[in-house]
Amino acid sequence: MNLKELSKNLGLSQTTVSRALNGYPEVSPATRQRVEAAAKTFNYRPSTRAKGLATGQALAIGHVIPMSSKHEMVNPIFGDFIAGAGETYFRHGYEMILSIVDDGDEKQIYEGLKARRAVDGVIVHGPRMNDPRIGLLNDLGLPFAVHGRASGYGHPYAWLDVNNRSAFERATDFLFDLGHTRIALINGLEEMDFAHRRREGYASSLAAHDIAVDASLMRSGEMTEVYGYECTREMLEKGNAPTAILCSSLISALGVRRAIEEKGLVMGKDVSVVTHDDALSYLQNGGDVPIFTATRSSVRDAGRKLAEMLLASIADPLSPPKQELLEAELMVGSSTGPAPRKD
Amino acid sequence: MNLKELSKNLGLSQTTVSRALNGYPEVSPATRQRVEAAAKTFNYRPSTRAKGLATGQALAIGHVIPMSSKHEMVNPIFGDFIAGAGETYFRHGYEMILSIVDDGDEKQIYEGLKARRAVDGVIVHGPRMNDPRIGLLNDLGLPFAVHGRASGYGHPYAWLDVNNRSAFERATDFLFDLGHTRIALINGLEEMDFAHRRREGYASSLAAHDIAVDASLMRSGEMTEVYGYECTREMLEKGNAPTAILCSSLISALGVRRAIEEKGLVMGKDVSVVTHDDALSYLQNGGDVPIFTATRSSVRDAGRKLAEMLLASIADPLSPPKQELLEAELMVGSSTGPAPRKD
């Protein structure tokens, strides 16, 4: 059923039917009701493509997910973020279109999306330090919003980020308060902006407590369970092992715990662990009492909010880009405790 | 830059330019080259919407992800599956449209996608027993392919599935071979088709070994780490605890291991564990030697293949629906060993 058929069926012009359906005032209430009823019974919905052509809008937002072909790793937070954003799009009648793209092809993809007028805007995932995508999108004039930030880009742009720096500073402070001084950091890949900021927060706390940064206590890599395990095992085997570990992801925290327990140590007693927790739906940090002490911030919520921000900026293109910094909450669980006393 | 401008620029008609770009034969090689060069320099790409309107194709595939609003759980395999499918779409010039939908709204969403002619076909995720979506999509006449199967639907339809039954039967057999007889099953939600099939495979092996199914050794729920942990803890605390556990997901297997080790037992010695492993990129089953003995099947690969299947069926609408059953491979890791001798 298309507009023409529907209007013929109603004995009205396409104009009137279109206006009735889109809430324009030039239609009598009676007619509008009649039209709406007919639309419902015939299950009429305007063709996305025709509507888009006529209005010049795509009513779609693009999500371009970078994937380094090297490790083929899909970011585990991706699903929950998308779920949050999807909620927002659904409410606003937008569609979400997804491109999973090899690192190298990204430029081409953004240009394609723009040239083909396939989307009204895009969300940028996984920003890196000095990420070239921000500049590219600005040049293209394609509205966008970034999940995270990209240090090193001079001009303002729309983003939403967790305050990674303060979260990790606070977490490190917390460990100091418990008496720990040898605190390790198992972080995400250095080139990722969030990892950079977390390290800064960590280093800042160390500095405030007059403890020098010890390179042997800092790791960075892709945050898998195995990675957490291996880093921890190595650190615990060497002399002068850390008494506390800061970890960038709950998944690798599971590996950290495994390494600790494998060595016959007790987490929260012999070794304390604090992790960041994205509150993923399939990876909850325990039940009532959190297993891990964690800096927590829901990535799904971030998805909802960032989508909202992008849609708002599309609706009002002249407004300056917005930013939003979410504070992670520190949840104390059973993975932390006072530093063991020296023998 | 649009077609009109481009063709004016070249001194050709829109027809000729369109034909040159779309590989029609009625264009001289010289002209074609000239057109292609111009398209490249002006970065011309036909508008998706206009092209779609003209051709009647959407060049897009819909993925409708169900999410029960009750637990708000996003399936963790989703990201990797999408990544695989996305690869295929990219190769074929298709777009992927994602809708994350509350269980109840699904019908409405499919009808909307169809009525608005927004997609050429859809992938059905997470089929349940007697899943009503299959019938609905058949009635709508919207091409589709299912990731998994939906027992109870009479007519043929396109699907791709892992042979869950044989995988779990084989895994159970394997445990019997090691001397285990008290084998527990920690499974996904019973209403999910895959969980049903896995239980069948498990039960079939028990029957073949003249062991009665013991309801106290079977659990089903959402496959989180915590769920694996709690099920295992309960089972190990009761008398007559299982000596082996079959688990439906690597994530909950991590919880299983935690419960085992917390009790001071050794996995692979006191309690053997076999899990299904979807080969998720962010959750690898150890390095060279798998940690868990597992029935393994790459869900990303499934995404690639199923997308290919759907595109083929769209290209050739009259062909009968295809099916593909993937066999999981049994990878022996260090989580299994001979059954402990009775004291």
Added chain:
DNA sequence: TCATCTTTCCAAAGCGCTTTGGATTTGACT
């Protein structure tokens, strides 16, 4: 040289919608 194919290109219609600019009807008010 002429008729007949090929080759190469084009004008215009059409895809399904929105929207502009008018036309018609209705109603209120002198």
Added chain:
DNA sequence: AGTCAAATCCAAAGCGCTTTGGAAAGATGA
């Protein structure tokens, strides 16, 4: 009854592409 504005509705243009049905030009064979 006559006037004017408000309320309703409509025909047609246009969004950017593909595709149909020719037309013009060039090549071929008699």
